[in-house]
Amino acid sequence: MHETIPALFPDTFGPEHAIEGVPVLSETAGEQVKSFMASPGFDSWTEALARVGNCAHPIRLRGRSETVDTATGEIVSAYSSEDEPLGVTHVRCGNRRASVCPSCSRLYAGDMFHLIRAGISGGKTVPEQVAENPLVFATVTAPSFGTVHTRRNGRRCHPTSRGRCEHGEPRSCHAMHAEDDPQLGQPLCGDCYDYASHVVWQWWAPDLWRRFTIALRRLFAHALGVPATRLGEVATVQYAKVAEYQLRGAIHFHALVRLDGPKTAGGFEPAPDGLDADQLALLIREAAASVRLTVPGVDVDDPARVLAFGRQLDARAVRTDRRTDDPDRTLSPEQVAAYLAKYATKSADDTGATDTAHHARIRATVRALDDRAKRAGHDGYELLSKWSHMLGFRGHFATKSRRYSITLxxxxxxxxxxxxxxxxxxxxxxxxxxxxxxxxxxxxxxxxTTLVLGRWEFVGAGWHTDGERTLALAAAARAREYAREKAQQNKAKTQHNSGGRS
Ligand SMILES: [Zn+2]
Ligand SMILES: [Zn+2]
Ligand SMILES: [Zn+2]
Known part of the structure; x- marks a missing residue:
């Protein structure tokens, strides 16, 4: 019955047995878990845990529902939370963030992968002809708000600048930072770093993105020889986009941009002639480089700013199997889908750098600017401080245009x-x-033809104790490990088989 957590026996709860991502329990909590595991209710609990796929923070509901055949009015089946082993119904939390729930986040990433994959090469009710339309993978970045420690592929961080800044900090850094160096993303001098502009840029980033899509449509229309207002008669632009935090606390947007034919009831029309993926990539770079957005300051002492994307931007054609272009420059649909899906589950606290002085200062700046805007009565910054945990970013982490693919x-x-x-x-x-x-x-x-009628009452969220939550996290980690081993075995088997044939 303990199948869900195979290796979780009482002696595995010391720091020496720590599992990545699973908190080490205090001695008292460890003792509680041990007696819980030996208690008569533990089997029911593991069953409930298995039903929510090892969710770390399930929703607890009490109630009942009936499934009714809408044609006959007959009750086909009935369900009550009283039938559940613990007397309540547990529902997955569904959180996309790995730091909140590894299990649900993984499920979300898997769903995102399929959604994105279907928009690239069809499948899951999306017609395969979608693969024939030109597709570009683009990354647009935030501009620099000050020099930060970086990795440069085996080269030194910032070796060429000289002297010290007005705050007495060196302007150069000769280190070759390791991948896990906590200095990465931190400014060389916090007082030189323009925190206010960083926060203001991040706050308006969703609007900047919107401007970018408008600029893009205008350029596409021009290239296709139609007025921008009539672009819809020949083509539509579809995209799936993901926002990713960098160590420096600024977001990047990664997007798949696809050119489809005109909007019709059926959707997914062939793209118009005259624009291939490489030309599309050029236009995307042009649009990203040209877009500007003037935003007000938070009060009279804060200047208006003209916002733009960073100079670092990338746009590349994605080739599906059926296109026969230069293989060196191609990105496979799987690579792109996996990449976007992975970033869709990350947020500010998942950059591994939430506790840095730099992120703390960004959050403090968010709150300070919010105060100033409130006092000045300036528009445009309402609720800014509500987003301090997101470092001022209020946009969605994963969005798509309606016709890009199927929905989650x-x-x-x-x-x-x-x-x-x-x-x-x-x-x-x-x-x-x-x-x-x-x-x-x-x-x-x-x-x-069926309709589910139910009456539900919210009982609570999360497991009852830290010990239960830790068990859930451990079970999720074990399940993940198991899936990985399984995948490796399958891979080895495949390689063995194909090796035997050649
Ligand atoms: Zn969950
Ligand atoms: Zn450095
Ligand atoms: Zn300085």
Whole structure:
């Protein structure tokens, strides 16, 4: 019954057995966990844990629901939380952040991967012809707000500057920083660093992005020889975008930009002739470099600023298998999807550098600017301090245009249905009908004839004790390790097999 946490026996709870990402318990908490594991309720608890896939912070609900056939009004099935081993229904927290819940975050990354992958090469109800439309992977950055310690591929950090700044700090750094050097991303001099501009830029970054997409549409229209207002008659621009924090606490945007044909009821029309992925990449670079946004200061003493993206920007064609271009310059759909999915689960506290003096000073600047804006009654900075934990960034971490791909909701509903089918087969002892499973996965939700009626009451969030949370985190870590080993074994097997053939 303890399958979910195979190696979690009482003697594995000391610092010498620490599992990455799982807090080491105090002696008292460790004792509590030991007696909990020996208690009669522990089996029920592991069952509840398994049902939420080792979620570290599940929602607890009490109530019941009936599934009704909408054609006949008949109650097809009924469910009550009283049937659950612990008397409450646990639901995954669904948090995308790895620092909050490794398990849900992993699930989210997997869903994101499929969403992005489907927008690149089709699949999951997205037609394969989408792969024929030009696609570009672009990264736009924040500008510099001051010199920070960096890694430069085996070269020294900032070797060429001379002397000291007005605060007496050296302007140069001759170190070759290691990857985990806590100095990385920290300014050479905190007093020279323009924290106010950093925060103001970050606050307006979503608007800057919007300006960028407008500039992009204008350039595309020009290249296609139509007025910008009539671009929709020949082409649409689809994108999926992810915001990523850098160590210096500024965000980058990574985006997949795809050119589709005109908007039609069916969606996914072939792109118009005249613009290939390389030309698209050029225009994206041009748009990113040209976009400007003038924003007000927080009060009369704070100047208006003209915001732009950083000079470091990248836009590259993504080739799908069916295109036969130069393989050296290509990015595969899998690479891009995995990359974006990974960053979608990170946020400010996942850069590994939340406790740095630099991040603390950014947060303090957010609060100070918020105060000043409030006192001055200046518009545009409402609720700024609410976003101090995000270092002033209020945008979404992952967004997509409506027609880029399927939605996360569709993927989640499909997975729930698949799980139900698999569970049924397991219970009946019958083999799983893969064709039926596939058909079910792709079935349109509109076809559903059942309706779920429920009355639910929120009981609470999270496990009851730190010990339970630690067990959940440990189980998630074990499951992850197990999946990794499994994947490696499969890889080794594949390599062995293909080696045997050649
Ligand atoms: Zn969770
Ligand atoms: Zn340095
Ligand atoms: Zn200085």
């Amino acid at each position: 909701g569709t993927i989640r509903r499909s997975r729930r249905r698949a799980q139900a089918l698999l569970a049924q087969a397991k219970e009946d002892g019958t083999p799983v009908d893969l064709a039926a499973l596939e058909a079910d996965l792709l079935a349109d939700d509109d076809d559903e």
